[in-house]
Amino acid sequence: MSLQAHIMELKRRHQALEEEIQSTLSSPSASTLKVAELKRKKLQLKDELEQLQHGMASKSIH
Template sequence: MSLSSHIEELKKKHIMLSEQVEVAQRAPGTSTLEIAELKKQKLRLKEEIERLSVSA
């Protein structure tokens, strides 16, 4: 897998997590802990994308 395709896959995952966060925030039964974990995963992906983009 090339670096650019890896970055694109990470971007897709980031978008999917964004959607999951939005759905979780609207769902009354979702705990704040679950939402926080999704946001942490999203942030880790964003940082990884930025790190790889700089080195590309």
């Protein structure tokens, strides 16, 4: 998988987690533990995306 394809897949998964968080929050039986876990996963994806994009930017500069 190319780096660009990997970044696109991470963005897709990040968006899917956001949608799942919103869906869970709108549920009357929303579990705060589940929401916290989803948010943690979303943050991990965001961090990975930023690292990859930063790496791409620094490579294009050199």
